[in-house]
Structure formats: C-alpha cells, structure tokens
Amino acid sequence: MNISYLGPKGSFTQIALINYFGEGSNQISKRTINEVFDSVEGEDAEYGIVPIENSFEGSVNNTHDLLMASDLLIYDEIQLRIHQCLIAQTTDINQIEKIYSHPQSFGQCQNWLKENLPNAQLIPVFSNSEGAETVLKSNEGCIGSKTLTELYGLNLVKENIEDSKENTTRFVILSNKQQDKSKNSKVSLIISPPNSDASGSLYNLLKPFASEEINLLRIESRPFRGQLWSYVFFIDCEGHIDNKNIQNAIHTLKEQKTNVKILGSYPSHNDS
Amino acid sequence: MNISYLGPKGSFTQIALINYFGEGSNQISKRTINEVFDSVEGEDAEYGIVPIENSFEGSVNNTHDLLMASDLLIYDEIQLRIHQCLIAQTTDINQIEKIYSHPQSFGQCQNWLKENLPNAQLIPVFSNSEGAETVLKSNEGCIGSKTLTELYGLNLVKENIEDSKENTTRFVILSNKQQDKSKNSKVSLIISPPNSDASGSLYNLLKPFASEEINLLRIESRPFRGQLWSYVFFIDCEGHIDNKNIQNAIHTLKEQKTNVKILGSYPSHNDS
Numbered sequence: 001m002n003i004s005y006l007g008p009k010g011s012f013t014q015i016a017l018i019n020y021f022g023e024g025s026n027q028i029s030k031r032t033i034n035e036v037f038d039s040v041e042g043e044d045a046e047y048g049i050v051p052i053e054n055s056f057e058g059s060v061n062n063t064h065d066l067l068m069a070s071d072l073l074i075y076d077e078i079q080l081r082i083h084q085c086l087i088a089q090t091t092d093i094n095q096i097e098k099i100y101s102h103p104q105s106f107g108q109c110q111n112w113l114k115e116n117l118p119n120a121q122l123i124p125v126f127s128n129s130e131g132a133e134t135v136l137k138s139n140e141g142c143i144g145s146k147t148l149t150e151l152y153g154l155n156l157v158k159e160n161i162e163d164s165k166e167n168t169t170r171f172v173i174l175s176n177k178q179q180d181k182s183k184n185s186k187v188s189l190i191i192s193p194p195n196s197d198a199s200g201s202l203y204n205l206l207k208p209f210a211s212e213e214i215n216l217l218r219i220e221s222r223p224f225r226g227q228l229w230s231y232v233f234f235i236d237c238e239g240h241i242d243n244k245n246i247q248n249a250i251h252t253l254k255e256q257k258t259n260v261k262i263l264g265s266y267p268s269h270n271d272s
Numbered sequence: 273m274n275i276s277y278l279g280p281k282g283s284f285t286q287i288a289l290i291n292y293f294g295e296g297s298n299q300i301s302k303r304t305i306n307e308v309f310d311s312v313e314g315e316d317a318e319y320g321i322v323p324i325e326n327s328f329e330g331s332v333n334n335t336h337d338l339l340m341a342s343d344l345l346i347y348d349e350i351q352l353r354i355h356q357c358l359i360a361q362t363t364d365i366n367q368i369e370k371i372y373s374h375p376q377s378f379g380q381c382q383n384w385l386k387e388n389l390p391n392a393q394l395i396p397v398f399s400n401s402e403g404a405e406t407v408l409k410s411n412e413g414c415i416g417s418k419t420l421t422e423l424y425g426l427n428l429v430k431e432n433i434e435d436s437k438e439n440t441t442r443f444v445i446l447s448n449k450q451q452d453k454s455k456n457s458k459v460s461l462i463i464s465p466p467n468s469d470a471s472g473s474l475y476n477l478l479k480p481f482a483s484e485e486i487n488l489l490r491i492e493s494r495p496f497r498g499q500l501w502s503y504v505f506f507i508d509c510e511g512h513i514d515n516k517n518i519q520n521a522i523h524t525l526k527e528q529k530t531n532v533k534i535l536g537s538y539p540s541h542n543d544s
Contacts, residue, residue, distance in 0.1 A: 058495050061330050062379075103375065103396070107334075124375075124396045166500045202491055203475070203482040210475040218503070219474055220493055223330050228438045231490070 004028040004036045004045035008129035010144070010151045016078045016171045017049050031126075033062045037070050040174050047075065048174040054082070055168040057107050063172070064222050064234055067190070067263055074188050074264035075175035082167045084109050086157040087132060087149055088141035093157050096120060100131030101143035109143060111163045179266040185240035186217060186268040189250075192224060192232040194257035202233065208252040209237060212245035217268070232259075241265035276300040276308045276317035280401040282416070282423045288350045288443045289321050303398075305334045309342050312446050319347060320446040326354070327440040329379050335444070336494050336506055339462070339535055346460050346536035347447035354439045356381050358429040359404060359421055360413035365429050368392060372403030373415035381415060384433040451538040457512035458489060458540040461522075464496060464504040466529035474505065480524040481509060484517035489540070504531075513537035 003021055006013040007029030017027060030036045033050045040048040052063045067074075084105055088096055098121045099113070106113070106122055113120065120141075125131045128144030132152040135142050141157060142148070149156050193201050209216055218236040223229075239246045241262060253260050275293055278285040279301030289299060302308045305322045312320040324335045339346075356377055360368055370393045371385070378385070378394055385392065392413075397403045400416030404424040407414050413429060414420070421428050465473050481488055490508040495501075511518045513534060525532050 055495055055500050056497060058333055058493075122398075124398060126394075126396060164497060168500060202488055203478045206475045206478065216474055218493075218501075219491075221330075221491055223327055225328060225436060228327050228440060229490075 001047075002026045002028055002045040003047045003049065004030050004039040005049040006030060006033055006036055006051065008127055010129045010132070010148045011127060012080060012082055012145055012169060013049050013051060013171060015145060015147065016080045016169075019080065020049075020076075020078050020173070021047075033060070033066060037066050037072060037174065040072055040176065041070065043176070046175065048072075049078070049171050050174065051169050052077075052172045053170045054104065054108070055166055055170075056162075056164045057104055059220050061222065064220065067234075068222070068232065068261070070174075072174045072176065073178055074172045074266055075177070075179050076173040076266045077269055078171045078173065079269055080169050080171065082108065082162060082169050083146065083160050084143050084162040084167075085146050085149070085159050086141055086143060086161055087152075087154045088135060088138070088157050089154060090138045090141075091155045091157055093117070095138055096141040096157070097139040098123060099141045099143060100125050100134045102126065102128050102131070105143045108162045108164070108167055112161045116158075116161075178264060181240055181242065181265075182267045184268045185265050186236055186238055187241050187246055187265045188234070188236050188263035190232055190234055190259075190261040190263065191253060192259045193230075194259070204256070205233065205253070205258060208249040208256075209235075211252070212249045214239060214245055214249055234263075238268070273319075274298045274300055274317040275319045275321065276302050276311040277321040278302060278305055278308055278323065280399055282401045282404070282420045283399060284352060284354060284417055284441060285321050285323060285443060287417060287419065288352045288441075291352065292321075292348075292350050292445070293319075305332070305338060309338050309344060309446065312344055312448065313342065315448070318447065320344075321350070321443050322446065323441050324349075324444045325442045326376065326380070327438055327442075328434075328436045329376055331492050333494065336492065339506075340494070340504065340533070342446075344446045344448065345450055346444045346538055347449070347451050348445045348538045349541055350443045350445065351541055352441050352443065354380065354434060354441050355418065355432050356415050356434040356439075357418050357421070357431050358413055358415060358433055359424075359426045360407060360410070360429050361426060362410045362413075363427045363429055365389070367410055368413040368429070369411040370395060371413045371415060372397050372406045374398065374400050374403070377415045380434045380436070380439055383435045388430075388433075450536060453512055453514065453537075454539045456540045457537050458508055458510055459513050459518055459537045460506070460508050460535035462504055462506055462531075462533040462535065463525060464531045465502075466531070476528070477505065477525070477530060480521040480528075481507075483524070484521045486511060486517055486521055506535075510540070
C-alpha cells in the first residue's frame with residue numbers, strides 16, 4: 001500500500017503516518033502539500049497525509065485551499081503531540097548563533113527562543129529536515145523532531161522547547177474513498193453563501209445546524225478567491241453524513257442556495 | 273509624528289503608510305509585527321501599521337494573536353492593491369535560477385511561477401526587502417514591490433505577476449486612542465465562549481448580532497491558547513460602538529458570560 005506524506009523524511013507528518021499505519025506501508029515523501037494531493041488524485045498513492053491544524057499556530061491555509069478545489073475526501077484524522085527539539089553539531093547551547101527552521105516551528109518556540117537564545121539569527125527554511133541538512137558548522141542549529149538527530153547525525157541540545165505543553169497538530173488522511181461508518185463520527189464540509197459576499201449571513205448559514213441540534217466542533221473561514229473580501233466556511237460537526245439530522249441540515253442549506261461541499265465523514269479523535 | 277510600520281524599507285506596509293499619512297511623517301521601520309505593537313504600547317510611536325488580512329492568502333495570524341493580548345485599539349484600516357514584481361540584477365528572465373521572497377509573496381504568485389519559472393529554486397526569507405538585499409548574482413531574483421528596484425539598484429524583470437488581479441491587503445493602524453465617530457463605521461471585536469471549549473455555541477454567540485439586525489462583515493477563528501482545540505472569534509460588524517444596537521448586543525453577550533474585547537470602531541473602507 002502506497003501512502004504519500006508531506007516530507008521530507010523525519011517530518012512530523014511522517015511520524016503521524018507511522019503512528020497510524022505502522023512501519024510496514026510504502027511511504028512516499030512529497031515536497032509540498034500540493035504534491036500529496038496530486039499523488040492521491042493520480043492514484044499513485046492510496047492515501048495521503050497532510051497537516052490541517054495546529055493547536056497553537058492555527059490552520060494550515062494551503063491544506064484548506066486545496067480541499068476546496070479537490071475531489072478528495074478526508075478519510076480520517078490523526079492527532080500528534082508536537083515536541084520540538086533544538087538540534088546541532090554541538091551539544092553546547094552557548095555556541096549556537098544561527099538556527100534554521102520552518103516558520104511554523106519558530107512560531108511554536110518563540111518564547112523559548114527569546115529567553116534562551118535572544119541573539120541567535122533565525123533563518124526560515126521550507127522544512128525542518130531541510131534545516132537539519134543545512135546544519136554544517138558548530139555555531140549552527142535547527143529545530144524539529146527528535147528523529148532528525150538520527151537521520152542527520154546531529155546532537156540533541158535541548159528537548160521539548162515548544163512554548164505550549166499542549167502543542168498538538170491534527171493531520172488528515174486523504175483518500176478517494178469514504179471511511180466506514182463508526183461511532184463518534186464527525187462530518188467536515190465547506191459552505192459558502194450563494195452570492196459569496198455575505199459573511200453577514202453566516203448566522204443564517206449556521207441556523208440549519210442549530211435547528212437540527214447538530215453540535216459544531218469547528219469553524220474556519222478562508223478567502224473566496226473569485227471575489228474580493230468574500231469567504232467560504234469550513235465546518236466540522238458531530239455526527240455521520242448518513243444521519244437524518246445532518247441530511248436535513250444539508251437539504252435546508254441547499255434550498256437556501258448555499259453551496260455545500262462534503263469533505264468526508266470519519267471518526268472523531270478527541271484524545272491526543 | 274512618529275509612525276512605526278512592519279519594515280524593512282520598501283515593504284508593502286510602508287507603501288500603505290505613505291498612502292495614508294503622506295511623506296511628511298517620521299517613519300520608523302520595525303523588523304516584526306511584535307515590535308510595531310511594542311513601539312505604540314511604549315509610546316515611542318503615536319501610530320503603528322501592520323497587515324491584518326490578504327484577499328488571497330487570508331489572515332495574518334500574528335497580528336490577530338497580538339490584538340488578542342494587547343490593549344491597543346484599531347484606529348483605522350487601509351486597503352492596498354498588491355502588485356508583485358520579479359526583480360533581479362538581470363532583465364533576462366531566462367537567467368534566473370534562484371528566487372528569494374517572503375512565503376506570502378510566493379503564495380500570491382504560485383501559478384505564475386509554476387508557468388514561467390518552473391525550475392527556479394524558491395528560497396523563503398523573512399521579508400521581500402531582505403530578499404532584494406540578498407540578490408547579488410545575475411542568476412538570482414526576488415519578488416516584491418516595484419519600489420525595491422530603486423532601493424536596491426535592481427532591474428524590473430516582470431511587473432504584476434500576482435495570480436489574482438484583485439490581490440489586496442488590508443492593513444490596520446494601531447493606536448492608544450479611539451478614532452472619531454464617522455459615517456459608515458465598523459466595529460472590530462473578539463468574542464470567546466465562557467468555557468472556551470464550545471465552538472458549538474458559535475450560533476448562540478452570533479444570535480445577539482442577528483437579533484439586533486447587525487450586519488457581520490467578517491468572522492475569523494484563532495486558537496485559544498489556554499485550552500486544546502478551543503477558539504476565539506474575531507468579528508467585524510457594521511455600525512459604531514456607541515450605537516444602541518451594538519451596545520445591546522454586547523450587553524446580551526456579557527449577560528451570557530461571553531468574553532468580549534472591543535478592538536475599535538473606525539470608518540469602513542469598502543473601496544480598494
């Protein structure tokens with residue numbers, strides 16, 4: 001079974017993949033979230049894994065924008081506690097003057113960095129693995145998962161430097177097929193008002209959910225790219241897509257000429 | 273009058289500043305959005321300007337998170353049509369193999385880059401000005417505002433390479449004082465449910481606005497950092513903070529034990 005993921009090797013997405021599918025599957029590392037979508041759409045991979053949301057830094061915009069345009073479904077979700085490490089050639093924190101990392105990781109460690117390495121130069125790279133690869137001198141370090149130390153022959157300078165001890169990323173598994181029905185399902189969908197300029201009508205967009213006593217778990221707005229300052233809304237709600245109340249709500253939305261795109265129905269993992 | 277802005281020199285924020293305040297004010301370039309907030313909070317600057325939202329790439333998370341924590345008010349907003357340019361030592365696009373830019377600018381030009389420079393290496397930097405400064409060889413280029421060509425003695429290879437011809441960024445002017453009352457005001461506020469875990473109650477959070485016939489212009493969720501998978505909501509709505517219906521809605525929200533933080537009341541600029 002081929003599974004593509006947002007790489008490179010040693011990325012948090014790969015750790016999530018291994019947690020979910022085990023070591024046995026054929027893991028295909030992709031350079032971008034776009035390429036993960038492409039590989040599943042082109043059936044080079046049966047599943048694809050990408051990050052969708054971090055508990056501290058918020059939504060991964062690119063994943064949301066691609067879900068809007070793609071026909072792929074969300075097959076399942078995985079939550080992973082994110083532990084960031086400072087990694088270097090040296091084990092002496094005082095030697096480190098330059099740090100490479102993905103901006104998202106810098107964001108998750110900003111207070112720690114301010115306190116412990118206030119004078120270090122922070123250099124953004126496209127992935128933490130790229131950062132690890134760039135660390136060649138003893139005054140250079142990078143931030144990322146502990147697995148990078150083994151992959152790149154580097155030392156662990158300091159573990160768990162993330163500012164929020166709850167720091168968790170949610171990943172979605174993309175697929176062409178729908179998940180089997182389970183208990184504690186949730187539904188992900190995208191809704192957009194008919195004239196696409198009325199976030200003022202958001203209250204009316206949510207009314208069918210309230211009328212059917214459907215519990216909303218999350219709402220996220222993204223720009224509607226066809227029209228200035230108009231938005232679409234990503235909604236996660238409790239229940240399975242086959243449930244009568246969900247079907248009723250979708251029916252009412254469509255009667256109101258609201259655009260509804262169903263992203264999938266899959267088990268809700270509330271534990272991390 | 274001192275005005276701090278997200279720099280460096282030649283940034284889109286500086287262009288927005290000059291459009292609004294003219295050339296005459298004392299412009300203080302800051303390296304980060306945090307530093308702009310700090311300078312206005314510390315009264316080193318009377319006003320500060322930072323980006324808050326792009327029509328294509330969506331919200332600027334850092335600005336939202338700082339607004340949550342700061343006592344500063346939004347004094348006004350500025351909209352700027354963003355024109356991205358490819359800039360280099362050379363004028364020959366075929367020579368360019370490496371391009372430096374802020375990830376946001378790469379995002380705004382991704383289709384153009386895929387079509388016109390599919391093999392170029394894209395290198396993220398913290399600002400487009402930093403990118404321009406890094407361009408030293410004829411096979412290197414950068415993306416940013418036209419003003420960077422003059423500032424760094426570079427050539428304009430190609431103008432208006434942004435994918436969306438409506439590409440617009442909204443900036444906010446931060447201040448310790450409130451804006452004078454005007455026609456077409458809008459109000460920005462942050463609301464969060466009392467127990468901070470119930471985005472399910474978003475419908476109830478919006479009810480007071482609907483009951484008072486207040487038109488919502490925008491809603492944006494951000495993680496509530498104290499508790500896993502809970503959110504706060506940034507809301508822009510039509511009207512002035514002194515209006516009876518807005519006061520009523522806020523009163524009802526507070527009665528429901530909803531946390532309400534008022535960010536300011538300022539003229540709505542719907543033109544760009």
